[in-house]
Amino acid sequence: MKRFFTKDTIVTGLVAGLGAELLFCLLLAAGLMVAGQWPPTDSQIRWFGGMFIPLLLILRAYAKTKRYAIVTKTLVSVLFVTFVAFMFFLLNSHILVLK
Numbered sequence: 001m002k003r004f005f006t007k008d009t010i011v012t013g014l015v016a017g018l019g020a021e022l023l024f025c026l027l028l029a030a031g032l033m034v035a036g037q038w039p040p041t042d043s044q045i046r047w048f049g050g051m052f053i054p055l056l057l058i059l060r061a062y063a064k065t066k067r068y069a070i071v072t073k074t075l076v077s078v079l080f081v082t083f084v085a086f087m088f089f090l091l092n093s094h095i096l097v098l099k
Contacts (some may be wrong), residue, residue, distance in 0.1 A: 012074075024054050025051050
């Protein structure tokens, strides 16, 4: 498994980026279930925006320490697409309102 993340490929970037976001969301959902707050309210849905923090940390690691260009570009693309999709969801469900 360690070998997989040492390759400079698009698949590595997709698995690392989407996996980090999914893992964060699953852990947050499990924490909310344990706390008896499932399904989350409108204010708690915004907490899922924290899924971008592990992605940014992985992006920094691949860009700065490992210097993998293809993985870095893939992670930036994953960050952009998922951020736009998350903001679109928040705006359409009226959780985030622009005045």
